[in-house]
Amino acid sequence: MYWAPLPPPTAVTLLSGHHQTEPWTLQYAVRVLEAYDVDIVFFYIPQLVQALRYDHLGYVQHYLLFAAKISQLFAHTIIWNMKANMFLFNKDGQATEPDSLKPRLDAIVDRIVNGLSGSDKDFYEREFEFFHKITSISGSLMPLVRSGGSKPEKKKKIDEEMAKIKVEVGVYLPTNPEGIVLDIDYTSGRPLQSHAKAPYMATFKDHDKKDAAQHRWMSVIFKVGDDCRQDLLCLQLIAIFKSIFQRAQLNLYLFPYRMVPTGPGCGVLEVVPRSISRDIMGRERVNGLHAWYRAQFGPENSVAYKRAQHNLVRSLAASSLVLYLLQIKDRHNGNIMFDEDGHIVHIDFGFMLGIAPGGGILEPAPFKLTAEMVDVLGGHVQAPSYRLFMHLLIKAFLTARNYADEIIDMVRMMQDSGLPCFRGEATVRALRDRFVLHKTERQAAEHMVACIRQSHENTRSVFYDRFQHLTNGIPYA
Structure with missing residues (x-):
């Protein structure tokens, strides 16, 4: 009898403890991971570290020690991630007490470091x-x-x-x-x-x-x-969405910038290159997003402007879907970037998967779609760029539904990590519900059209921008 080959995320899921798995299945999952290049498994380090919580037979530990011997870069990243997971954090992101996993993480780090020589x-x-x-x-x-x-x-x-x-x-x-x-x-x-x-x-x-x-x-x-670990989870999921869209050959744009938690409450993150936040635009007295696009890229009928407008469409469609499915909130203008090619890039993911400032009262819309964004898309729902935005967003949603289980499994594997975004199994159920898997494709498309209509110039999104302006001085149009 031969076992069918598995992709790495499926093998990692089998090790996660959320399935009733026999020892021979765990052994097979480890063999699958060992057969892949360490650089491919690198991506799943956060989930593998969490899988140690259920690793009663030592298979996950065996793989981590195996991979650490093969790749120094893997060893370094494992050590940083383990150090970041050794403590529980309060709502202010401060480490308060040791995680129950800490003794085991300490022991594995010691074995990796003590095994180094030369x-x-x-x-x-x-x-x-x-x-x-x-x-x-x-x-x-x-x-x-x-x-x-x-x-x-x-x-x-x-x-x-x-x-x-x-x-x-x-x-x-x-x-x-x-x-x-x-x-x-x-x-x-x-x-x-x-x-x-x-x-x-x-x-x-x-x-x-x-x-x-x-x-x-x-x-x-x-x-x-x-505590940078929640940002890492969100960026990991954004990278998965990017891969899904590429496999489906959808002309969409996402920029999952890199972040590495390196210790309890410590981390380093990549700056979005050649970009400016909407907040800084306002502080530089740029009169609205539409004005910035004209100033940066020229008249609306120019080739450069049309290219930048198209880049906004591609990135806005992709990011809107991510904002909706992952329920990313706190979308004030300090957390929204625009790069020199016209793409929109969201940063800072401290509120997601059901938690939001003020309980979400000020941000009830599925995603942020403001009047000034619509202005750049042509100013009205019948504009060609707006219609293309809707078309791409609906296609992205229908495509993502085919990979719902992969995305949900990646989230579920982190639910015992102590991250503030988790409220038990209810968080995972709510994520699954947003994929509306019980609906037909046509019904799912209609669902996304309703989300777009609900988000378009949502009154409370404007209230949230005003609130941020009053409390933190963040400009808005």
Whole structure:
């Protein structure tokens, strides 16, 4: 008898503990993962770490130790993810008490680290020391945060601390393991707005390991005092949606920027390149999104404007579906980016899968579709770009329904992680309900048309923008 081959997500699901699985099935799931390149399984590290909660026979641990020996990058990422999962967090994102999984995670980390020798050990020590120095800068800012220090004072402190850091040979940013850091822009450090925390942004020069001639400067944000694991889950799901759309050859656009939780309440995330937030547009006194598109790309009848408008259609359709299915909230203008090609990109996923500021009263619409977005699409529902937006969104929804089980399984595997977005099995049931799998394709298409109508210029979405303007000074049109 031969077992049929399985894709990695199915094998990971079998190890998750949410199925009554016999030992021989667990053994087979591990063999499946071992047969795949470690770089492919890399994507499922968050789910594999959570699967340790149900790993009574040790099969998941066996695979993680196996993969850590094959790939140093896998070993590093496993260690960072395990450190990020060792504590429970309160509603403010602060680590409060050890997770029940902590003793086992400590033991696995010790086995991985103690098993290193020679060049592998040297590489590990250089990488983790370099990254510790970089992230410790946030800690050095905390006295200024507590005392109400000014931005120039924080900037000066960042510059002082960054000047002490030397780039070691072969080190990399966790968000870009394919690259090697060559240099730091020692004057690039910039404190970011936060009420009681000290995130900051800095820029690094790196090159691709496969092509040393390709150099680039890339900016990343370092967070301390924030539980970044929920953002990682959301970005992981966005990456799955992107893959689904590509497989279906749908002309849609999503940008799942990279994020790596690296410790309890710590993480590093990629900055969306060549982009501006809608918030910053307002602070620069740009009179509306439509005006920004005309200023950036030229007259509405120009080729450049039409291209940017089409890019907005592609990205708005894809992101609207993601916002609806994952119920991503807190969509104020500080969390909405527009890149130099005209795409819309959403960031910051602290509220999703049923949790929302104020219980969701101010954001009841399925997704955010404002009057100024509609203006760029042509200004009315009969405009060609608006019609294309509706067409692509409906096609994306019908396509995603074919992969509902894969998406739901990825979420279910994280439901015992302690992430604030989970309210038990009800969260998973609500996610499944949004796919309306009991409906025919025609009925599902009609359901999405109703969602579009409900979202179009939703009054309470405007109220939420006004609320953010009054409380946080975030501009809106």
